[in-house]
Amino acid sequence: MKKEIPLLNTITTASNQDLEKYEQKFKALADQQRLQIINILAVKESVCVCDLTPIIDMPQSKLSYHLKILLEADLIKKEKQGTWNYYSLNVSELKGILSDQLCCVFLPSSC
Amino acid sequence: MKKEIPLLNTITTASNQDLEKYEQKFKALADQQRLQIINILAVKESVCVCDLTPIIDMPQSKLSYHLKILLEADLIKKEKQGTWNYYSLNVSELKGILSDQLCCVFLPSSC
DNA sequence: CTGGTATATCAAAAATAATTGATTTATACA
């Protein structure tokens, strides 16, 4: 849904840009499998897709799909090294979204 | 999707209960219209549905639907007063989820 | 009780998102 929300600027404080941006980030977070991927990346630092597939029991195309959603929301980063793509958390972005309490749950190293 | 995620307890730190619980909360947040409702409630404190309908241009049944989702995720509270239902934020719950930065965007009074 | 307002709920339709298996692209290396 790319629809623009009607402006309520006289009442609200969040801009349409805010709404759109955080909708995307919360959508990316709104899935158990993706939360689990985030949690794995938090513990293992940097992981390639081929290492992730056996850890989280999931076909490769499905994993790529979920990684892409996290990537597009800027919650994770990707670095290409030859044949491999290494994924890692975008910690500063996540810390800008999640409470300290939640960071402790999903990014335990940051506690 | 009520599916249980397979246990990866040797690797991850978040429990299945965590995953399930925060999935629901992030789902509730993952919608521009609901983020806007939260923002309105933050500014206006306590509002009945009939006051909300004209502010946010939305049919009443749709508004009730979105309020229900926020309510079930425990992000807002409902208080019945006669014919009216007054909704307000569950501020402590929201602060337990959102970073200070995000609270400033959506719950400006808490800044 | 009757009529009116506030709100929730329901079932059907529409829109979006997730899953799957197959295919493509890219790189590595024998």
Added chain:
DNA sequence: TGTATAAATCAATTATTTTTGATATACCAG
């Protein structure tokens, strides 16, 4: 070059969520 592995993408299917309009429920005032 030919083969193998890593990973992304695609199109079709399935599942989930959202929207809509209609109806039901609850309370209030006359």
